[in-house]
Amino acid sequence: MQLRTLLAPILLKRVMGPDAVDIVKITADSRQVTTGSLFIALKGHTVDGHDFVRKAVEQGAVAVVTETEFANLPVTQVVVKNTRDVIPILSSVFYRHPSKSMKVIGVTGTNGKTTVTHLIDKILMDQGHLTGLIGTIKKRIGREEFDVQNTTPEALDLQETFHRMREIGTVYTVMEVSSHALELKRVAGTEFRTAVFTNLTQDHLDFHGSMEEYRNAKGKFFARLGNTYGDTPDESRFAVINADDPSAPFFLQQTTAQTITYGIDQPADVRATQLRIEAGGASFRLESFAGSVDIRLQMTGKFSVYNALAAAAAALCEGVPLAAIRLSLESVSGVDGRFERVDVGQNFTVLVDYAHTPDSLENVLKTIREFAKGSVYTVVGCGGDRDRTKRPLMARIAVEYSDVAVLTSDNPRTEDPELILDDMEAGLASVTSRRYVRLTDRTDAIRWAIARAKAHDIVLIAGKGHETYQIIGSTKYHYDDREVAAKAIRGEL
C-alpha cells in the first residue's frame, strides 16, 4: 500500500520526503523490520523506539513515523504528535479495516474475561459459526491456535489477526479487552459489535494510579460503542452490563448502545434465580425477556453463574435461542487453569486456579469454603512488577479463608521475591489467625501443602492457572502448577 494512502486519515502530520512509497509491512519493532517496511517509533515503558530509528533504516525501512525530527535520514520521515495515537489508524487502514467485516465481541472487567470469552465462543461455534478467539490463554484463528504475549495484542498485531480471520471467513471474533489495552489504545481502530462488562475490583493500580482511573479506562470501551443506528440488525451495537457490580450505573451511563443487564441480586434483563452451588457445579434458573430455562453448569461458584449469565446475555443479542445457550453452557467442563482439578488418584482435592486479584481469590475461596469437608490449604504468591497494593490484601484473604496459607512466589520478575513476600506479610499484622507459612520457592510451597493434605482436604494453588512458566529476573523458566502438583502427589519431588 502507498504511504500516501496510509497517511490520508492522519491530518496532523509533517511529511518529509516522498509519500509515493510502497509500504509492504508496518512494524513498531526494529527487530522485525525488513525491506519495504514502515517503522513506527513508540515510547515504551522500558525503552524508546526512537532510539532504534536508524537501525530500522539500516535494516530496510523505507519510511519512519516519529515524534521528533531526525537529521539526515535517507528515507521519508513522518512526524506526528503521538505515535501511539496513529498506530491503530495506520494498522487498520493497512489491513483495510478488517474488524468491520466481522462481528467483534469484546469482554472487559477485572475478573472473568477469559472465562466469558470462552463461553461466548462455545455458544457461537455450536451455532455453526466460524469464530476467532483472542485472550490470555491463546489466540485462535479458525482452527489454528497461537501463543500470545499479552491478553489484548498491540494494535498492529490485532489488526493483522483480524485480517487473517477475515481471509478465512470468520463471522464472530470474541476477545478480551484489558484495561492496559484501552489505556494504550491497542483496540482503537477496532469496530466492536458488543462490549461486555464483568466486574470492577482492585488490580493494576501500579499502571492506572487509582480505582477511578482504572474504571475510566474501562469506561472508554463503552463510551466509544455504537453512536450509529443502522437499518439492519448487523449494524446494532450492544453493551452487556453486570447489574450487581457497584460500577454498573457508571458503565450504563457511558454508552449510547442498546444495553442488556445481567445479575443475581439486582433486577436485570437476564437474571439467575434458585442458585445451587455444589462441589461438582452450579445450577440456576435463567430468567429473561426471551423466556426461562434451568441450567446446570459443570463449573462451580457464584462467580461462574455470573460468567454464564454474561455469555448468555451476549448470545441473546445475537438471537441465539435460550435452549441452545443452555446446551452450550452445560457442555463446558471448564476453562484451562480455572478451578482445574489435578487428580492422580489421591484422596484429597487439588485445585489450580488463576486467581491473582483480591476479589478473585476471595470468590474462589468462598466457593471452596461452601463445600469443603476437611482443611483448606492455599498456596499463593503475588506477581513482581505489578500492583504492590494488592499483595497485603491477597495474603489476608488467603489466611482468613484457609486453615493454612502457604505464601510463595508467582513470577517475581525483576523484584526481589523476599520483598514481595514482605509486602504480602504486611497484610497479616491485624489478622488474629496466624496459620501460615512462608516458602519462597513455589515447588517447596506446593510440596509442603500436598504433604500435609489428608482425606477430604482441599489444596488450592492460586495465581498461575494455565501459565507454563515462572519469570524470575527476566528469564522465563518452564513451570506448570499442574505438573508440579501431580509430581508432589506421586511423591516424585
Ligand SMILES: CC(=O)N[C@H]1[C@@H](OP(=O)(O)OP(=O)(O)OC[C@H]2O[C@@H](n3ccc(=O)[nH]c3=O)[C@H](O)[C@@H]2O)O[C@H](CO)[C@@H](O)[C@@H]1O[C@H](C)C(=O)N[C@@H](C)C(=O)N[C@H](CCC(=O)O)C(=O)O
Ligand atoms: C506495560 C506494557 O503494557 N508493556 C507492553 C509494551 O512493552 P514496553 O512499553 O515495555 O515496550 P518497550 O520494550 O519499552 O519497547 C518500546 C518500543 O520499542 C521497540 N523496540 C524495542 C527494542 C528494540 O530493539 N527495538 C525496538 O524497536 C518495541 O517494539 C516497542 O515498540 O509493549 C510490548 C510489545 O507490544 C508488550 O508486550 C508489553 O506488555 C508487557 C509484556 C506486559 O506485561 N504487559 C502487561 C502489563 C499487560 O499489558 N497486561 C494486560 C492484561 C492485564 C490483565 O487484564 O490482567 C494485557 O493485555 O496483556
Ligand SMILES: Nc1ncnc2c1ncn2[C@@H]1O[C@H](COP(=O)(O)OP(=O)(O)OP(=O)(O)O)[C@@H](O)[C@H]1O
Ligand atoms: N466473574 C468472576 N468474578 C470474580 N472472580 C472470577 C470471575 N470469574 C473468574 N474469576 C476468578 O478469576 C480468575 C481469573 O479468571 P479469568 O481468567 O476468566 O479472568 P480474566 O479477567 O481473564 O483475568 P486476566 O485479567 O488475567 O486476563 C479465575 O481463576 C477465578 O479465580
Ligand SMILES: N[C@H](CCC[C@H](N)C(=O)O)C(=O)O
Ligand atoms: N494479566 C495479569 C496476569 C497476572 C498473573 C500472575 N501470575 C502474575 O504474574 O502476576 C498481569 O499481567 O498482571
Ligand SMILES: [Mg+2]
Ligand atoms: Mg484473561
